[in-house]
Amino acid sequence: MAALSDSNARRWVDYHHEVAAPSEYSHEFVWDVTAEAAGPFVTDVDGNVFLDFTCHIGAAPLGYNNPKILDKLDAFDLVDPMKIAGQDLYFGTGDDPEATELPGSSQLMHRLRDVSAQYGMDTVFLSNSGAEAIENAMKISYANTANPKYAVTFTGAFHGRTLGTLSFTRSGDTYTRKYPEVAGTRTLPYCACEGDCHCGFFRDGSSALRDLFEGPAKHLDPSEVAFVVLEPVQGVGGYHFASDRFLREVDAVAEEYGLHVVVDEIQSGVGRTGEMWAVDHTSLAPDVIASAKALRVGATISRSDVFPSEPNRIGSTWGAGDILASMQGAFTLDAIEEHGLLDNATERGRQFIETFDAERDAVADVRGRGLMLAVEFDTPERRDAVVKACLERGMLTIGCGHSTLRLLPPLDATEREIELGASILSEAVDAA
Numbered sequence: 001m002a003a004l005s006d007s008n009a010r011r012w013v014d015y016h017h018e019v020a021a022p023s024e025y026s027h028e029f030v031w032d033v034t035a036e037a038a039g040p041f042v043t044d045v046d047g048n049v050f051l052d053f054t055c056h057i058g059a060a061p062l063g064y065n066n067p068k069i070l071d072k073l074d075a076f077d078l079v080d081p082m083k084i085a086g087q088d089l090y091f092g093t094g095d096d097p098e099a100t101e102l103p104g105s106s107q108l109m110h111r112l113r114d115v116s117a118q119y120g121m122d123t124v125f126l127s128n129s130g131a132e133a134i135e136n137a138m139k140i141s142y143a144n145t146a147n148p149k150y151a152v153t154f155t156g157a158f159h160g161r162t163l164g165t166l167s168f169t170r171s172g173d174t175y176t177r178k179y180p181e182v183a184g185t186r187t188l189p190y191c192a193c194e195g196d197c198h199c200g201f202f203r204d205g206s207s208a209l210r211d212l213f214e215g216p217a218k219h220l221d222p223s224e225v226a227f228v229v230l231e232p233v234q235g236v237g238g239y240h241f242a243s244d245r246f247l248r249e250v251d252a253v254a255e256e257y258g259l260h261v262v263v264d265e266i267q268s269g270v271g272r273t274g275e276m277w278a279v280d281h282t283s284l285a286p287d288v289i290a291s292a293k294a295l296r297v298g299a300t301i302s303r304s305d306v307f308p309s310e311p312n313r314i315g316s317t318w319g320a321g322d323i324l325a326s327m328q329g330a331f332t333l334d335a336i337e338e339h340g341l342l343d344n345a346t347e348r349g350r351q352f353i354e355t356f357d358a359e360r361d362a363v364a365d366v367r368g369r370g371l372m373l374a375v376e377f378d379t380p381e382r383r384d385a386v387v388k389a390c391l392e393r394g395m396l397t398i399g400c401g402h403s404t405l406r407l408l409p410p411l412d413a414t415e416r417e418i419e420l421g422a423s424i425l426s427e428a429v430d431a432a
Helices: 008-017 067-073 105-115 130-143 244-257 323-338 341-355 380-392 415-431
Strands: 041-043 049-052 123-127 150-154 185-188 225-230 261-264 288-291 298-302 363-369 372-377 398-400 404-407
Touching: 049 415, 067 323, 105 123, 105 298, 105 323, 123 130, 130 150, 130 225, 130 261, 130 288, 130 298, 225 244, 244 261, 323 341, 341 363, 341 372, 341 415, 372 380, 380 398, 380 404, 380 415
Parallel strands: 150 185, 150 225, 225 261, 261 288
Antiparallel strands: 041 049, 123 298, 288 298, 363 372, 372 404, 398 404
16 A cells, blocks of 8 residues: 555645645545445555445445445436425426335335334434434424423533534534533433443432432423433444433433433434344334434434424425435335345344454453444554554544444445454554
8 A cells, every 4th residue: 555645645635625624534545436346345546445344434334336226226317406405396206106116205204204113203304414303303392392491412422513413412522612502401421331320320219310300409390301312322422332221211201201302313323233223222212313324314203293283394405305315315225124234234243243352452342233333442542543553454444432443334244344354453453
């Protein structure tokens, strides 16, 4: 692999930053979109082939140029415009929306209703991004609360980068510093504790959430709490998996006091954990699901009685109008069902955890559910060194949290690809 200082990648990176505002870049890999790429394998502008175990932070759930998507798209001749004002105009193909081979936003929404029906959800609002999906989850919850004054978030949370979603983000002050916050936000410990609770959520036979409404610490009227928002698995915050006891308590308190529960499934949803939604592994019954990334669009999913009945109470010019993205989202959901990818994610995730040799002083923990995998290191510097060492060996990984490396292989990753990724990571850890 050529040194970055004398490479095409270096020229592309420098050219990009001549005009680009500062942002977060995991590494200086530059994808050549005209070069060969298939599944988890991708080529950079210097001709190097990489094993990509980031899946674009889950936004490319089946990797690159997957025939499960492309073969179906081949039947569609691209049109212009590919993006329309979808909240104001309908679009479709043929005479039967239930039988069309080229699904759009209508079919995507029907599929999302079907995979969320176990929670009584029957209504979907499409938007452009995960942050917008959360924003609209917040809005419909506020609108459906008689006197909304408060909302609850949790330590370590990441819900987006809009001003509204940043009010509920707690995974680092770099995201929130000096920005105004939505009034009435309350922050409680996110409990990922195994066994005894040491985070402070459970205490003295009660919980921090219950104590908002009961006992000597009581200081909120539950009728004024619009929602509780949480990630079943925290993404940016460090791939922390909510404990069953924590989610049971959230569910019980929400049921008792009539609170809306919003689950952020933007990174963990659409099959990533081996179920369609990460919350499907749990006893928590959400009122709203926010999804994006793997869907290629944002989606707020709930019940019709939660959504406002008044037209134009929520809206988005482009939300339901990205013709190609809606089709890709629908085909992704189809591929998960047609090819048994939930089972594959479960099995390949188990294989990685069993294959990767975690018996190293630098490795503090290996955890995962499905193909949402994490390796935690003793220091953030060690984690960063492993990310770099992986890149030098031809594998793309990405950090999160304080000292955690996350892995998101494609949902249809093969046994051999997981074996290869575990081997490269083992070598990188030894080198770092």
